[in-house]
Amino acid sequence: MKILLVDDDEILIDILTRTLQEKSYAVDVAMDGEQGWIYGSTYNYDLIILDWSLPKLDGISLCQRFRANDYETPIILLTSRDGSQNKIRGLDAGADDYVCKPFDVDELTARIRALLRRLNCDFLPVLSWGDLQLDPCSYQVIYQEQVLSLAAKEYRLLELFLRHSQEVLSIEDIIESLWSSMEYPSDATVRSHIRHLRKKLHLAGLPKDIIITVRGQGYYLKPLSQNNHLEDHTQITFNSPEPKPDKHAQHLAALTSIWEKHHPKRQQQLAQLQQAIASLKTGNLEVSDRISAIVTAHSLAGNLGQFGLHQGSRLAKDIEQLLQNNPSQEQWQTLHHKLTALSQKISRERDITPQINQTILANSPLLLIVGNNSQLNSQLTQAATDQGILTEIITSPELAKTWLQKQQDSYQKLPQTVVVNLSFADSHNDLRQESLELISEFKLFVPSIPVIVIGDHDNFQDRLLVARHGGSFYLSQPANPKQIITLSQQAIQRSSFGKKIMVVDDDIELLQILPTLLEPWKFKLTTLDDPRQFWDVLQIVAPDLLVLDIEMPYLSGIELCKVLRTHPYWCKIPVLFLSVYSDVTISNQVFASGANDLVNKPIIPQQLVYRILNHLKS
Amino acid sequence: MNDKRILLIDDEETIQEVVQVGIEIEAGWQVEIASSGLQGIDLAQTQQPDAILLDVMMPDMDGISTLSRLKANHQTKAIPVIFLTAKTQATDKDQLKSLGVVDVITKPFNSMTLASQIAKILGWKM
Numbered sequence: 001m002k003i004l005l006v007d008d009d010e011i012l013i014d015i016l017t018r019t020l021q022e023k024s025y026a027v028d029v030a031m032d033g034e035q036g037w038i039y040g041s042t043y044n045y046d047l048i049i050l051d052w053s054l055p056k057l058d059g060i061s062l063c064q065r066f067r068a069n070d071y072e073t074p075i076i077l078l079t080s081r082d083g084s085q086n087k088i089r090g091l092d093a094g095a096d097d098y099v100c101k102p103f104d105v106d107e108l109t110a111r112i113r114a115l116l117r118r119l120n121c122d123f124l125p126v127l128s129w130g131d132l133q134l135d136p137c138s139y140q141v142i143y144q145e146q147v148l149s150l151a152a153k154e155y156r157l158l159e160l161f162l163r164h165s166q167e168v169l170s171i172e173d174i175i176e177s178l179w180s181s182m183e184y185p186s187d188a189t190v191r192s193h194i195r196h197l198r199k200k201l202h203l204a205g206l207p208k209d210i211i212i213t214v215r216g217q218g219y220y221l222k223p224l225s226q227n228n229h230l231e232d233h234t235q236i237t238f239n240s241p242e243p244k245p246d247k248h249a250q251h252l253a254a255l256t257s258i259w260e261k262h263h264p265k266r267q268q269q270l271a272q273l274q275q276a277i278a279s280l281k282t283g284n285l286e287v288s289d290r291i292s293a294i295v296t297a298h299s300l301a302g303n304l305g306q307f308g309l310h311q312g313s314r315l316a317k318d319i320e321q322l323l324q325n326n327p328s329q330e331q332w333q334t335l336h337h338k339l340t341a342l343s344q345k346i347s348r349e350r351d352i353t354p355q356i357n358q359t360i361l362a363n364s365p366l367l368l369i370v371g372n373n374s375q376l377n378s379q380l381t382q383a384a385t386d387q388g389i390l391t392e393i394i395t396s397p398e399l400a401k402t403w404l405q406k407q408q409d410s411y412q413k414l415p416q417t418v419v420v421n422l423s424f425a426d427s428h429n430d431l432r433q434e435s436l437e438l439i440s441e442f443k444l445f446v447p448s449i450p451v452i453v454i455g456d457h458d459n460f461q462d463r464l465l466v467a468r469h470g471g472s473f474y475l476s477q478p479a480n481p482k483q484i485i486t487l488s489q490q491a492i493q494r495s496s497f498g499k500k501i502m503v504v505d506d507d508i509e510l511l512q513i514l515p516t517l518l519e520p521w522k523f524k525l526t527t528l529d530d531p532r533q534f535w536d537v538l539q540i541v542a543p544d545l546l547v548l549d550i551e552m553p554y555l556s557g558i559e560l561c562k563v564l565r566t567h568p569y570w571c572k573i574p575v576l577f578l579s580v581y582s583d584v585t586i587s588n589q590v591f592a593s594g595a596n597d598l599v600n601k602p603i604i605p606q607q608l609v610y611r612i613l614n615h616l617k618s
Numbered sequence: 619m620n621d622k623r624i625l626l627i628d629d630e631e632t633i634q635e636v637v638q639v640g641i642e643i644e645a646g647w648q649v650e651i652a653s654s655g656l657q658g659i660d661l662a663q664t665q666q667p668d669a670i671l672l673d674v675m676m677p678d679m680d681g682i683s684t685l686s687r688l689k690a691n692h693q694t695k696a697i698p699v700i701f702l703t704a705k706t707q708a709t710d711k712d713q714l715k716s717l718g719v720v721d722v723i724t725k726p727f728n729s730m731t732l733a734s735q736i737a738k739i740l741g742w743k744m
Contacts, residue, residue, distance in 0.1 A: 305726035360730040
């Protein structure tokens with residue numbers, strides 16, 4: 001955990017820095033508002049403590065500046081101004097908490113812990129992994145009733161892994177979180193701390209590989225439920241032949257090689273910027289050199305952003321902007337800070353492939369895999385990645401429920417489809433029940449999220465049970481991972497997301513409420529009240545499905561449908577009619593014109609949606 | 619529909635390669651590269667591409683001057699042009715669009731979906 005303290009009171013800085021360091025936080029100090037901005041916009045912090053009165057830029061304005069530039073780091077405002085008006089001003093400026101001076105240091109650290117807990121969506125004050133418990137209040141680590149003696153860095157490493165239990169943490173992530181910006185530990189130092197931590201945890205009786213290394217990417221905390229199956233899975237070898245490089249893999253390899261090829265150029269660009277800053281320091285930066293440094297920074301910013309290194313890109317942009325504003329000689333230091341941070345970001349991206357993969361898959365569909373069969377999970381992930389689908393693996397239905405809740409609470413991406421591993425063996429009764437409940441939960445989403453169930457039996461009773469709980473597909477083991485992914489793709493394609501629906505009706509009121517009624521399904525809706533414009537709009541919109549009113553001025557829906565059916569391309573588009581009549585003659589005319597369905601007005605939104613979805617499927 | 623030819627006018631070598639990889643792998647279209655506005659105008663005349671991707675910020679002749687020359691030339695004025703530009707505000711995007719380009723794609727772009735983005739803008743099928 002890393003904290004930025006922005007304060008100009010040296011005594012307070014001294015007390016707070018010492019207290020926070022004792023509590024195992026890494027602390028950076030900035031003595032004025034402008035310096036606070038430079039630090040806060042250059043390095044990553046878990047929390048910022050700001051004094052209200054600061055030289056150069058006051059705490060409120062600095063807070064506002066952070067928020068205006070989309071920095072979401074929690075901020076605690078320190079002030080000697082009591083009174084609710086001031087509190088309101090502070091909170092309105094974007095601060096998350098407000099502490100009045102003089103304050104109790106213990107109260108401040110408790111508030112810091114509370115804010116950080118909120119940030120991690122983790123409301124339990126004690127962090128745990130099975131019987132291993134870390135208590136951030138008492139700074140104690142306990143495993144099966146024995147207190148572990150960890151060095152400060154080891155304690156903070158463990159805390160970091162527990163707080164980010166589902167993420168791979170790179171060495172860069174670890175350095176950024178555990179060391180202050182003025183310290184430059186080597187990768188070997190970090191590895192050595194991890195080695196010591198692993199050793200101490202193992203001596204206490206925890207598994208040797210509680211912290212797993214992912215070559216070229218970093219480290220992650222072993223998922224808990226895999227623990228019992230540890231021995232079974234360590235020896236697994238994959239016999240499947242090397243998959244043929246497909247489009248996605250080809251794309252990824254090509255981008256990686258472009259990044260590597262331009263490594264010398266990036267180094268040259270960094271050196272050029274360094275030279276320009278050195279000239280500024282001595283007061284000898286010529287206009288022409290400044291302009292070429294601006295071009296260089298601009299180019300770096302663009303290229304880093306293209307490869308998903310957004311923090312690096314932002315730093316390069318900051319440098320570009322500073323140089324554009326004709327910096328004074330004193331500003332060399334700010335530029336130097338930014339450049340040092342930028343160089344570090346670049347040099348740590350030795351293996352860019354995971355980063356690029358994440359960037360190009362950012363808009364891709366997400367497949368959630370729930371189950372603890374690690375062989376199947378990794379085969380599924382491979383098959384999904386080959387098809388450009390992102391995956392999230394969660395080892396138990398219970399954890400999946402928590403994850404789902406967290407995604408919803410933080411407005412994060414929800415899966416477009418889910419694969420659930422289900423065992424019907426008697427000994428797994430509880431687990432089976434939990435899995436079935438999870439499947440029902442996905443069914444409740446609007447629109448529902450399709451679930452593919454992989455079961456270890458294949459009989460009618462099991463299929464019925466899964467169907468009753470809302471499972472969309474049922475496959476029995478051994479299931480072919482490629483087949484499962486193909487099924488997921490079909491499920492994704494069948495979803496309503498982004499499907500273009502065009503509605504032609506002269507009932508303006510209906511056209512006005514339809515977008516709200518159909519909003520949850522994320523259709524792309526085009527409404528038209530004048531049938532005379534039908535043909536032009538149809539060509540532009542190219543809808544996936546049409547909804548037509550029967551009676552309209554100038555041209556009836558039936559006439560429009562007849563025209564459509566004479567066209568080689570449009571003859572196949574699904575057409576739904578809306579009608580106020582329940583007359584048989586009229587409905588005969590409707591179907592004779594080539595309609596696929598007829599829905600009576602007043603429409604029931606849910607029914608209309610199901611009918612639309614059914615026609616989109618076929 | 620793999621017969622499309624795109625002309626990219628951009629001075630950044632990295633961007634040239636990323637665009638080429640993205641479009642050729644994902645859509646199978648051919649990408650011609652020009653590293654400057656002048657070279658771009660020349661290639662547009664001789665190659666007659668189906669569309670032009672034009673970077674706004676380039677040294678010597680920038681994207682806006684290149685566009686006005688392309689539009690003033692009867693051999694190239696009908697070729698649809700899409701601007702490539704660093705992330706800007708919506709107002710900037712509208713201003714750029716008013717100069718006569720079909721659309722504006724902001725950098726960084728997703729190379730995996732770039733071709734489908736172009737296809738969508740130009741109404742091409744992929």
